[in-house]
Amino acid sequence: MSKHTYEESQQKNTELVQEYQQLNQQMSAEVGAKNMQITRLQAAIRVSINSELLFLSGRWDISENAKQSIAKVAAILAPHQKTKIIVNGYTDTLRSAPT
Secondary structure (H helix, E strand, C coil), X not given: CCHHHHHHHHHHHHHHHHHHHHHHHHCXXXXXXXXXXXXXXXXXXXXXXXXXXXXXXXXXXECHHHHXXXXXXXXXXXXXXXXXXXXXXXXXXXXXXXX
């Protein structure tokens, strides 16, 4: 590894550490309430929202609390638009009773 490549790698790592600390601070209330979790990966930061907060079993629509949490996360992540953001989720196969 060249000195230049090493320095670039160190710079990216430093930026990632700073971003991770900033997100932890900004989302401390949600993390403390166990509504979300922030994890530092090798080359990324993962923000996970508690699935129980988002969808009830057998439902496709999200709750009002989930909408509020997502809005908070979106507002916090908006300044990081230079960063690639991947959103994914899963559902179950249960069907809710007709209303």
